[in-house]
Amino acid sequence: MPSPLPPLIHVGISKSGTTSLQERVFAGHPALLCCGRPNHLTADYRAFHTALCLADVHRSRSGLIDRFLAERRAEADRQGCVMVLSDETLANGPFVSVVAQRLRRSLTDARILITIRNQMTSIVSHYVSHGYRLGGVPRSAQDQYVSFADWFDYQFEARYSVLARLDYANIVEIFSDEFGASQVTVLLLEDMAAVARAFTDPLGADLGLPADAVAERLTGPFPSPADSGRLHLYQRWRGPLAPVRRLLPDGALKVRLRGALDGFLVRGVRKQVTLTPEQRQRVHDRFADGNRRLAAAAGIDLATHGYPL
Numbered sequence: 171m172p173s174p175l176p177p178l179i180h181v182g183i184s185k186s187g188t189t190s191l192q193e194r195v196f197a198g199h200p201a202l203l204c205c206g207r208p209n210h211l212t213a214d215y216r217a218f219h220t221a222l223c224l225a226d227v228h229r230s231r232s233g234l235i236d237r238f239l240a241e242r243r244a245e246a247d248r249q250g251c252v253m254v255l256s257d258e259t260l261a262n263g264p265f266v267s268v269v270a271q272r273l274r275r276s277l278t279d280a281r282i283l284i285t286i287r288n289q290m291t292s293i294v295s296h297y298v299s300h301g302y303r304l305g306g307v308p309r310s311a312q313d314q315y316v317s318f319a320d321w322f323d324y325q326f327e328a329r330y331s332v333l334a335r336l337d338y339a340n341i342v343e344i345f346s347d348e349f350g351a352s353q354v355t356v357l358l359l360e361d362m363a364a365v366a367r368a369f370t371d372p373l374g375a376d377l378g379l380p381a382d383a384v385a386e387r388l389t390g391p392f393p394s395p396a397d398s399g400r401l402h403l404y405q406r407w408r409g410p411l412a413p414v415r416r417l418l419p420d421g422a423l424k425v426r427l428r429g430a431l432d433g434f435l436v437r438g439v440r441k442q443v444t445l446t447p448e449q450r451q452r453v454h455d456r457f458a459d460g461n462r463r464l465a466a467a468a469g470i471d472l473a474t475h476g477y478p479l
């Protein structure tokens with residue numbers, strides 16, 4: 171039995187509810203064949219993903235992309251399922267247009283779902299979940315604590331930073347150019363969190379599922395990905411405390427103490443960060459023009475949820 175609908179590619183922007191959609195809606199549903207999370211750690215998916223996101227791909231790796239997608243689509247046809255490729259890193263790298271072209275070559279009739287989130291809250295979420303610890307740096311500086319003010323300023327100074335992922339208008343235009351604007355659906359995290367019909371109706375249509383069934387899977391509290399204030403504080407002082415930690419003798423006691431410390435750090439109130447008026451203005455100036463363009467092209471209401479306009 172062939173699949174009832176063409177494949178759906180979910181370009182889940184980071185911090186826009188991608189993991190919740192993958193775990194609550196896409197994974198485990200008998201009418202869907204989900205690629206990506208929670209299957210993103212398998213060897214074949216990792217090889218596919220590496221080839222897909224590289225700037226320059228040798229012919230053999232290009233064939234790997236086509237083969238992986240063809241096999242997943244054939245599997246979906248055998249099961250009579252809708253193939254869903256969901257990955258929050260499809261728009262993370264500097265080669266988004268290349269990724270879109272490669273997907274278009276293999277899945278010419280695919281439909282595109284892009285989930286987005288107000289840039290004001292997304293920037294804060296990036297910091298409290300990941301940004302406060304240095305990454306992509308020499309090992310001696312790895313995981314060092316960075317204040318929000320310093321991290322925020324760096325995002326506006328760096329050639330490529332988190333802000334590129336939040337340029338939703340550019341990402342939507344790239345996929346619209348490849349697949350056609352009529353094939354692209356843009357949905358808001360804010361509507362998903364409210365389990366609003368503005369989210370469940372179009373998502374259900376894209377998946378071939380009743381909107382009520384989608385709403386049922388999305389109902390309930392969403393876990394916060396933000397790290398705790400305790401963990402932020404520990405990260406800030408872990409460097410100066412390193413000599414004290416080294417005094418502990420190796421053995422079972424050290425393992426138990428470390429386990430108890432880890433448990434204490436991850437519990438507690440989530441870290442809270444608030445944008446200053448000056449920071450809010452910088453975010454507005456960076457994204458307002460693109461958001462206005464996106465709202466007009468996609469017919470979505472960004473004003474209600476306070477997006478920069």
